[in-house]
Amino acid sequence: MDPFNWKCPYCGHAQTVVEERYYRADFQIFNDKSAFGPVAGYAETIVCANDSCKKMTLEIVLCRRHDYPGGRWSVGHTLFTWPLLPESTAKPQPDYIPKPIVENYKQACRIRDLSPNASATMARRCLQGMIRDFCGITKATLAQEIDALDEMVQQGHAPAGVAPDTIDAIDHVRSIGNIGAHMEKDINLILDVEPDEAQALIDLIELLFEEWYVARKVREQRLERLGVVIENKKAKKAQAALPAPPEKLPAPASSAAKKAPEN
Ligand SMILES: [Zn+2]
Known part of the structure; x- marks a missing residue:
């Protein structure tokens, strides 16, 4: 390869x-009476x-099979692909994002294709968790919480990182079919949504992870580094301002001069 x-x-x-x-194992499937015709498959893994990390990905692929004289065969075009490991398309998230929020996100990703309805429910729960945790807003419904956040942004006292275009992104998702229509309902209510609607919610959550939690962490780290730089400068200045060594001063003044820099 x-x-x-x-x-x-x-x-x-x-x-x-x-x-x-990398390892790929091809295999024949001698069950040629199906509507697919002759098929083969392969398992593909990457470590x-x-x-x-050292984790392994695993994918099983079902393909058409080309047969040649002498029992030789080769893999034809792909019919189905099943990514088995990792279990979902959830992106790795840093550990400073609260665990329950990341868990809801992972579950939303894991069941997106199998049950978009359940996925959208998990994603709405995740969104609510973030608005409560990051923005400190808790109301009866998710819709009221988004409205309160909108107001905070307009009045200019939203937490750093919550920009007006974040609200636009949330509003965009709110405008999608049943998700928008039922934002005011209990977040535990299962909505009837399509996989792409469920994915729009997942995309929104990934955007907010980036813009809220990750951006805040990066800012904190920068300020911390800046703080260290400022402290170092202060210390150097203080050192430069120190009076001449006491032994050069006459005896009575020496004790006073010694005290000054220490305090
Ligand atoms: Zn890795």
């Missing part, structure tokens, strides 16, 4: 996949090169 670029779905680490971390 030729090495190829790949991003680990577990840890997000970008890397080049080489032969020792992440990141030492702190």
